[in-house]
Amino acid sequence: MMKKTVVVALGGNALLRRGEPLEADIQRENIKIAVESIAEIAQHYNVVLVHGNGPQVGLLALQGLEYTKVNPYPLDVLGSETQGMIGYMLMQEFKNRLPELDVSCLLTQMTVDPNDPAFSDPTKPIGPVYEEAEARQLAEKYNWIIKPDGQYFRRVVPSPQPTGIVESAAITKLIESGNLVICTGGGGIPVIKQNGKLTGIEAVIDKDMSAAYLARQLNADALLILTDADAVYTHWGTPQQQAIRATTPQQLSQYQFDEGSMGPKIAASCEFVKQGGQLVGIGALQDGLRILEGKAGTCITKD
Template identity: 50%
Template sequence: MRVVVALGGNALLRRDQPPTADNQLANIRRAAAQLARVAEHHDLVLTHGNGPQVGLLALQAAAYIDVDAYPLDVLGAQTDGMIGYLLEQELANLLPATRAITTLITRVEVDAQDPAFGHPSKPIGPTYTQVESERVAAAKGWNMAADGASFRRVVASPQPLRVLGIQVIRWLLEHGALVIAAGGGGIPVACNGEGNDLHGVEAVIDKDLCSSLLARELHADVLVIATDVPAVYLDWGQPTQRALGKVTPHELSEHDFAVGSMKPKVDAARAFVLATGRRAVIGSLEQIEAMLAGSAGTQVCQAPAEAAT
C-alpha cells in the first residue's frame, strides 16, 4: 500500500514537555520505531506538525532585537529541515542501508486573499497561563487564544491549494524512497498579484489539511493521522466521553470538534475519503500497525459505520 502518515506535533513533543532538543529526539526515536515497521511493508510518505517548534523559533527570534525576526514562512522552512533531519536519521538507523530516505522542503500554495489571514486560529509555540499570555500578547503584539486549560499564540492558517514539487515526490516513491515532505503543513506561498510569481506569507498551514491534499495528489491508499490520543472522541473530557470506531464522513459531519485540535484532523480525514473513496484513520502513533489493519483508531470510510465503541 501507499501510506501517508501525518505526525502530529504532539506525537513528536508531548504536551507537558518543554521543547528541548533532548525531549524532541527521544520522542522522534519512539516514533521512528513504529514507522520503521510500517516502512518495511509499505510505500511511506511522512508529514509532520511544527506548532511547538515554529513557535519556539519565533520566540527566540523576537528576543534578539538588533535584527528583525524572520517571518513565519522562513521559520517553517527551518523546522522542516530540523524535524526532517531527526526523523531521517533515526529511521535510517532502523531500516536497511539500501532503503533511501529523503527530506524535502516543500512549498504549498495558498490564496493571499484567504479570510484566514484576518482570523488567526492556528496555535503555535508553548502554552501559557492566562496572565502570562496577556503579558506576552501586550509585549509582542501577538494574538492569543485558549488551548484547553492554557493559552497559546495563534496565527493565520489558510487553506492549502497546491503542493509544489509533487512530481519529485512521485518520482522518489516510484524508486523506493521513504519521503518526508510538507512538514508543518508546508511552507506557505502565494501569488503576489503580478503574474505568477510566488512569495512567502506570514502563516502556518494546518498539517492535517495539507497531508490530506498531499495524499489525494499521490493517490494514497490510506491516510493516517497520528496524534496523542487513541481515537476521535465525542463529549471529550465529560463523563459521557466515548471513542468513535468506524464512521462515515457524513456521520462525522454531524458532530462538533475543537477548532484548535481535533476539528482539522476530522476535516482532513473526511476530505480524503470523500475525494478518493479510500480510508483514513485517526489515532495514536503507538497503535499505527493496528490502525492500518483496521482494528484501532477511528476508521473513516464510505462503508456504513458500525456503532461507536
C-alpha cells in the same frame, strides 16, 4: 505484489508533547518512538511522511523575538527551518532503525490563496502552552492573538487552505524510486503566486490539511493521522466522552470538534474520503499499523 501507499501525518505535539520542555534531546527521544512505529508501517506500505511543527515554529519565533538587533524572521522562513530541523532528526533515526531503507527529506512549498478567510481569523496554535495570565501578558507584549488550547492558552496564527504543492513532481519521482519520503513538513512552507513568482506569506498551514491534499494528489490508498489521542472522541474531556471506532464523514458531520486540535483532523479526513480516498485512520502514535488494520484508533470510510 506492489505495496500500497499511505500518507502518514505525524503531529508536532507527538514530537514535543504538551507541557514538555521544548528541548532538542526530548524531541530526539520522541522521534525515536515515532520512527519505531512508522518503521513497522514501512514494512507493509510505501510511506510518505508529513510532520507538524506547531511547537517548533513557535519556539523559533520566540527565540527570534529575544534578539532585538535584527527584525524577527517571518513565519514562512521559520517554517522552512523547522522542515530542515525535524526532517534531519527523522532521517537520521530512520537510517539508524532501517539502514537498508532509502529516506529522503524534501523542503516543500505549498501555495495558498492570499484572500483565504483564515488570514482574518487565526486558529493555528504554535509554540508552548501558557497559563492564561502569562499568555495575556505575552499577547500584550508581542501583539499576539491567543486562544484556549485545552486547559491552557497558546499563540494562534493564520492557517490557510493548501491550493497546490510546488514540488509535487519531485515527490512522485522519489516515491517511485522506492524512497520513504518526508515532505510538506509543518504543512508546507506557505507561499503565494503573484505575477508568475512565488513569495512567502505569514502563516502556518495545518499539516493534516496538507497531508490530505498530498494523499489526494498521490492517489494514496490511505491517510493515517497519528496524534496524542488514541482515537476520536465525542464529548472530549467530559465524563461522557466516548471513542468513535468506525465512522463516515456523514456521521461525523453531526458533531462539533475543537478547531485548534481535532477539528482540522476531522475536516481533512472527511475531505480525503469524499474525494475518493479509501481509508483514514486517526489514533495514537504507537498504534500506527493496528489503526490501518482496523484494530485500534478511529477508522473513517465512505460507507
